[in-house]
Amino acid sequence: MRDTLHLYGSYLAASLRSQLQYRASFLMMTAAVGATSFLEFATVWALFERFGRLADWSLPEAAVLYGLVNVAFALSEALARGFDDFPSMVRSGSFDRVLLRPRSTALQVAGSRIQLMRIGRLLQALLVLAWGAHALQIRWTLEQVGIACLAIGGGVALFSGLLVLQATFSFWSTESLEVFNIATYGGVETTQYPLSVYRRELRTFFTWFVPLATVTYFPTLAILNRSDPLGSTRAFQTWCPLLGWLFLAICLQIWEIGVRHYRSTGS
Amino acid sequence: MPLIQVSRLSKQYAVAERRPGFWGALAGLVRRRTRLVQALDEISFSIEPGELVGYIGPNGAGKSTTVKILAGILVPTSGEVTVAGRVPWRERIAHVATIGVVFGQRTQLWWDLPVIESFELLRDIYRVSPAEYRRTLDELIAIMDLKDLLDTPVRQLSLGQRMRCDVAAALLHRPAVLFLDEPTIGLDAVAKLATRELVKRLNREQGMTVILTTHDMDDIESLCTRVIMIDEGRILLDGDLDQLRRAATTERRLVIILADEATWIEVPKATVIHRQGARLTLRFDPATVSAASLIADITGRYAIRDLYVEHPPIEEIVARLYQGRTP
Amino acid sequence: MKPYLAVLNARARVLLQYRTAAMAGVATQIFWGWIRVSVFTAFYASGSAAPPLSLADTVTYLWLTQALLVLLPMRVDGEVQAMVRDGTVAYELVRPADLYWYWFTRQLAARSVPTMLRASTLVLPAMLLFDMGLPAGLAAAGWFLLGLAGALLLSSAFSTLMAITLLWTVSGEGIARLMALVGQFLSGSYIPVLLFPAWSQAALAALPFRGIMDTPFRLYLGNLSGMAAAGALLHQVLWTLALIAAGRALLSRGLSRLVVQGG
Numbered sequence: 001m002r003d004t005l006h007l008y009g010s011y012l013a014a015s016l017r018s019q020l021q022y023r024a025s026f027l028m029m030t031a032a033v034g035a036t037s038f039l040e041f042a043t044v045w046a047l048f049e050r051f052g053r054l055a056d057w058s059l060p061e062a063a064v065l066y067g068l069v070n071v072a073f074a075l076s077e078a079l080a081r082g083f084d085d086f087p088s089m090v091r092s093g094s095f096d097r098v099l100l101r102p103r104s105t106a107l108q109v110a111g112s113r114i115q116l117m118r119i120g121r122l123l124q125a126l127l128v129l130a131w132g133a134h135a136l137q138i139r140w141t142l143e144q145v146g147i148a149c150l151a152i153g154g155g156v157a158l159f160s161g162l163l164v165l166q167a168t169f170s171f172w173s174t175e176s177l178e179v180f181n182i183a184t185y186g187g188v189e190t191t192q193y194p195l196s197v198y199r200r201e202l203r204t205f206f207t208w209f210v211p212l213a214t215v216t217y218f219p220t221l222a223i224l225n226r227s228d229p230l231g232s233t234r235a236f237q238t239w240c241p242l243l244g245w246l247f248l249a250i251c252l253q254i255w256e257i258g259v260r261h262y263r264s265t266g267s
Numbered sequence: 268m269p270l271i272q273v274s275r276l277s278k279q280y281a282v283a284e285r286r287p288g289f290w291g292a293l294a295g296l297v298r299r300r301t302r303l304v305q306a307l308d309e310i311s312f313s314i315e316p317g318e319l320v321g322y323i324g325p326n327g328a329g330k331s332t333t334v335k336i337l338a339g340i341l342v343p344t345s346g347e348v349t350v351a352g353r354v355p356w357r358e359r360i361a362h363v364a365t366i367g368v369v370f371g372q373r374t375q376l377w378w379d380l381p382v383i384e385s386f387e388l389l390r391d392i393y394r395v396s397p398a399e400y401r402r403t404l405d406e407l408i409a410i411m412d413l414k415d416l417l418d419t420p421v422r423q424l425s426l427g428q429r430m431r432c433d434v435a436a437a438l439l440h441r442p443a444v445l446f447l448d449e450p451t452i453g454l455d456a457v458a459k460l461a462t463r464e465l466v467k468r469l470n471r472e473q474g475m476t477v478i479l480t481t482h483d484m485d486d487i488e489s490l491c492t493r494v495i496m497i498d499e500g501r502i503l504l505d506g507d508l509d510q511l512r513r514a515a516t517t518e519r520r521l522v523i524i525l526a527d528e529a530t531w532i533e534v535p536k537a538t539v540i541h542r543q544g545a546r547l548t549l550r551f552d553p554a555t556v557s558a559a560s561l562i563a564d565i566t567g568r569y570a571i572r573d574l575y576v577e578h579p580p581i582e583e584i585v586a587r588l589y590q591g592r593t594p
Numbered sequence: 595m596k597p598y599l600a601v602l603n604a605r606a607r608v609l610l611q612y613r614t615a616a617m618a619g620v621a622t623q624i625f626w627g628w629i630r631v632s633v634f635t636a637f638y639a640s641g642s643a644a645p646p647l648s649l650a651d652t653v654t655y656l657w658l659t660q661a662l663l664v665l666l667p668m669r670v671d672g673e674v675q676a677m678v679r680d681g682t683v684a685y686e687l688v689r690p691a692d693l694y695w696y697w698f699t700r701q702l703a704a705r706s707v708p709t710m711l712r713a714s715t716l717v718l719p720a721m722l723l724f725d726m727g728l729p730a731g732l733a734a735a736g737w738f739l740l741g742l743a744g745a746l747l748l749s750s751a752f753s754t755l756m757a758i759t760l761l762w763t764v765s766g767e768g769i770a771r772l773m774a775l776v777g778q779f780l781s782g783s784y785i786p787v788l789l790f791p792a793w794s795q796a797a798l799a800a801l802p803f804r805g806i807m808d809t810p811f812r813l814y815l816g817n818l819s820g821m822a823a824a825g826a827l828l829h830q831v832l833w834t835l836a837l838i839a840a841g842r843a844l845l846s847r848g849l850s851r852l853v854v855q856g857g
Contacts, residue, residue: 003394010391018379021420032771039775043784047633049791051641054633097375099340101392102364108392182625190629197636202629263356264342265280 004107011111019116026117034120037074041066041128044192055197056229060135065220066192067129068148072155072215073188074122080160082112086167095262105259106164106252136224144223147238151219154241158215159184161244161251168251171258183210191216196229203230211247214240269313270444270476271337276346278307278332278500306332308500309346316443319470319477321491325589329500330480334446337478339363351443364393367437371449374433376421382432383417386439393440400439407435410473411465427458434465444476445469451483463489484585498589512578516587520577521549521561526570534565545572598699620715624724627660627716631724646788650727651815655786657726658811661713664705665745665806667753667777673700674757683761687849694842697757701750709746730816737823741810744830748805751837752777758841761848782808788817802833 019026044066048059057065077084086109089095098108138144166180187210195203195217206213221228222237281301307329314320324330335341336348339355339362348355355362369375376385390400408414411431421429430450437445447466451459467490469475481487487494487508494511496504504514521537525545532539532547536556541548551561558576565571578584631653638649647655674697677683686693720726729735756770778784780803787798787808798804809826812818818826 007391010388014377014380014384014388017384018377021379032775035772036775039779039784042779046785046790047637050645050789051637052643053640055636055640094373096335096340097370097373099359100338100363100366100368102360102394103392182622186622186626186629189626193633193636198629198632202632260342263340 007103008107008111012114015114016116029117030120033117034124037070037121037124055194057194060132061224062193063128063132064136064224065194065216067125067132068151068220069155069188069192069216070125071122071129072152073159074118074125076156076159076163078115078118080110080163081115082109083163083167085113087170090170106255138223147219147222150241151215154244155215157248158212158244161248162187162210164251164255168255168258171262187212211243214243270316270351271314272349273313274311274347275309276307276311276336276343276348277309278336278343280304280306305500310497310502312495312502312505314476314478316476317474319490319492320479321487321494322478322480322497323487323494323585324497328498330497334448334480338366338368338446364440365443366446367442368446369433369437369448369450371452374421374429375436376432378422379420381418381420385421386436389436389439395440403439403441407438410468411435426454427461430454430458430462431465444478447477447479449481450479451481451486466490496588503588512584514588516579516584517554518550518552518579519558520579521551521574522577523547523565523574524572526572530569532569537561598695602699602703620712623660623663623712623716624719627657627720628724630656647786651817652786653725654727654815655811657720657724658814659783659807661716661720662709664709664712665749666781666783667749667756667774674760678760694845698750698754701753701757702746705746705749729814733819734814734816737813737819738810740827741813741830744827744834745806745810748802748830748834751834751841755837755841755844758845758848761851777803777806781806802837805830805833
């Protein structure tokens, strides 16, 4: 484990040094990423401006939810970006190189490309989160900070799991499958609004199958001290983000199946 | 005991077929056709420690499939392989820690980083201890003359320099066997010679076992003690260079340089196949006429400045072998 | 015309080969649409004041954005980008066709073929399962088709302009991305333009972006008809011409810059 973290750290340092070789392009892309996420929040803001409230949630409350989702997503995108580019890695044959090295394939792919320009999204999400918390005058007790950390940690695991799952499919198809954007970008889009606005099928899907709500909606309720119209308990809201880690573990198992398939077909 | 043992190794692929044209593409949306391809058909060979083996064949012959299986990347359909006592595809991690692989066309170094930083990453990846790493690196710097390259970003290296660094990178973890895939492709003449010299030294002085796939017959001629030739998934020939020549043809070439350019030459039992100025190349078969009597005949009748006997170039031999197989 | 037709055909073939991607794309769009409809429905249920577009119309509008999403000048043209990076863009100059129209045709193909494929497969389930409405009438359907053609040309002109900015390698990509983003946002693909705050309406009406999505969809809904519809089409045409003119001017500047730099 320590050894693995050490290697990931080496990858991180190497990526950072390579990207800083192109300073102008790095800054520009960071700005572009920031601008994208700014427009995303502008959409939320415009809707609240027009309608006032959403299912009893105010804009600052929605901002806290939005912030948590996007902090987790930005972190996982930065740290597991290698999986996002994975189809091109299979196509160009560089995955063979990964198999030639005596380390776990998932670790190497994650480390192959760590994209720090996603910091643009991270900063924007933190800003929105801070603004919402300030407007609501949330008092950050130890418990609430703990819940927020659990939620973000579980969120990073879960989103990373989704990226792994998406990448796994390029072992079978050389086309990049847009359908997985449902789970990643679609998941972000969905869970930045309160879960209670969706129909039951969607709620079930995002709680139990792709448990995005467990790292976003439920812990946010606990942080905001809101009661849940869906009837979840406080203990569930606090601890359910751990499901994100379970999800990641399952995705990594499926990844291994994909690697096995690749090694029998070679492509 | 052989270092590499391959017996009755087979590999089949299912390949998707694309239909031509606009309507073909539209039909492909609905149904996709596949076809089975036999990439390797029960091939067997073994390689002893310290050998330098050339593995050659035309594109699609099964070369890279074999190398991928030996490297543990690919799982075969049937057959047995052991490399240093391990089955490559069963214990991938343990296996790949004992081999080194260099792809001529693709670098394994980090493009934007100085060479030394790539080496340090590889040290962490291969779990080489700092002391061991230091020792190996010093050795490699000495053997390959890397000192001035270490702080240069990889993208600024020439192809020849990059090849040297890539070979060094593949040796940092002291592998038992080195796979070189087209190591001289795209290199200029000087870099080609330097690369060959390097491989030769690794093999002769360090006792490194090397398996080399290449299209460049000069690589084979100057390096390999043994050649395995493959086509359509089967081994055509496994032996030394002489055997390779004998398998294709017994013919020899006699090159003569005439004293006078204008002289017209006619020799029984030999054919002129090339003439350039005073320089002529004749083809003859040692079974029907010995080199000695042929030379005696020619020097008796014409004024000759110089002459020598040679083998047909290896390219021609190889081309002839392939032609023989596919009528 | 022949070289342009050949480009169209070739691009169409490439795009058709992405079988799974095409099907998965439809599923994705349905899912997104479902989510967006849920969110808007919840907003309509919570709000007090009556918004300028009814819920039923908004739902239909949202499905239209899903079906015709590829109309949007979404991303930077990867091929042009690669050509600029490795310098092969110079070879584009020797093609036996006007470079501007050649690139324009590429963009048109990249939009029209996937639009056809996707829209035709998405509309039926959206209507049967998710309350998407029919055009407001025969006249509205006619206006809609005209508006759609206009949107296609406008969007292609816009993305050709984006591709041209790539000739300025260093800053080009960032500018192109930013243009795409702003275009998507202001075209009404996230939120119907009518639902933007009241103070922004005049500016949004003048800008070209609404012509890419909002105009054809409002024609479909019958929200614009008669003189207003004709005016909206005129708005599309004028902006298309303006963007083409700007694109041609920028392209000749970019190319002369290329010639000066190259050697």
